[in-house]
Amino acid sequence: MHTQTHQARTKTYHHGDLHNSLILKGLEMLNDRGLSAISLREIARNIGVGHNAPYRHFKNKQQLLEAIASMGFRRLKAYNLRLELEYANDPETQLFESAMHLINMANDEPNLFNLMFGGNVSLFDCGDELKKESQASMQSFIKILSQGQKQDVFNQDNLICQTLATMSLIYGFAMMTSSGMLQEIPKTPDQMRGFTLQVFDILLTGLKKT
Template sequence: MSSIDQRPYHHGDLRRSLIQAGSKMIEEKGITGLSLREVARAAGVSHTAPYRHFQDKADLLAAIAQVGFEQLTDRAGKAARRHDGNPRKQFVAASVQYILFGVTNPRMAHLLFGGEINMRTAPRALKQSSWAAFQLVETIINNGKRAGVFQDRDTMELAVTTWSGIHGLTQLISGGYLSRLAATEQQVENLGRVVCQLLLTGILKPDEK
């Protein structure tokens, strides 16, 4: 997660440094390659230092995931705010950022959405950060409903339907199934926009709706 501050450990920065080191390790080695001892070594602190902030590996993973959700929501939110007043463009812009985040950080995305963390028993702060990501989708959809451009259906149904489509595309690209269509970041963005437009309009012909 390159957007985490790259500052060395000093004074109260231990927790941040450990999360930063753990995030980098996940992208390089995967979740199974993560350990508190290895994270401590990467952060340049003693092997007992992580226990000042984290009880175990699961505790560290939850903290890393929380930061990941916050970064995802921040990226998508900033993209949406560039199109205030236009819910359709907000939806596309935020969705493309979601796709780019998942494709460029596949192992982090797996931590967030791959079932590695049981969200039912996750720490409250992690639940809140994950819910904030979903609430962004709901907000955009509610904006569209009020503007009369989205269907007047249950917001949760619309949010789950659209997010499922975007998440599915992200997984297909990350898994290498769409290598010919999404070999570069620009291609990923272009394909994302196409899929988002189809999610908005549907695939039925106008006279079949």
């Protein structure tokens, strides 16, 4: 069901692609039931494999969660890469669409978003894979803002500070709209987009005026 390679195989003693199946089924169950409701054993059960099989692919439960989070970061990176090509000379649009995508993700897959950014996997004490992927996020923002500075779309203030302000606002806004901290936020995608645009405008003013 999850991957073609898996489905194509006949039922054998060996699963064939358990590593990826665990990540995908884990993500599916994470989105459905939330972090506190999923267990390694149930994921294994849902895949149809013994409760110890996952330990051949992940040292422990935490490492599977890290792998799921890594996949989330990789998805973000892939989307940002598309934006980079689609709006090659328009850093402002790149920034906004990237923000919009993160906000949509926070609202469509809040449990994945919280896993990635809510401290449930430590970005300090985690495997190299997740470390690399999470820090690549920042690089992509630096890249966009740097391009914006070169094109004089943004002012020439400290690049790192601009990056931090931008990411902070985007991640914070995503968190707030998905966390339930706000009562009055409109819920249709169009309204959300309009709202985000207004909030984003305040940041842009700060990035532009010198």
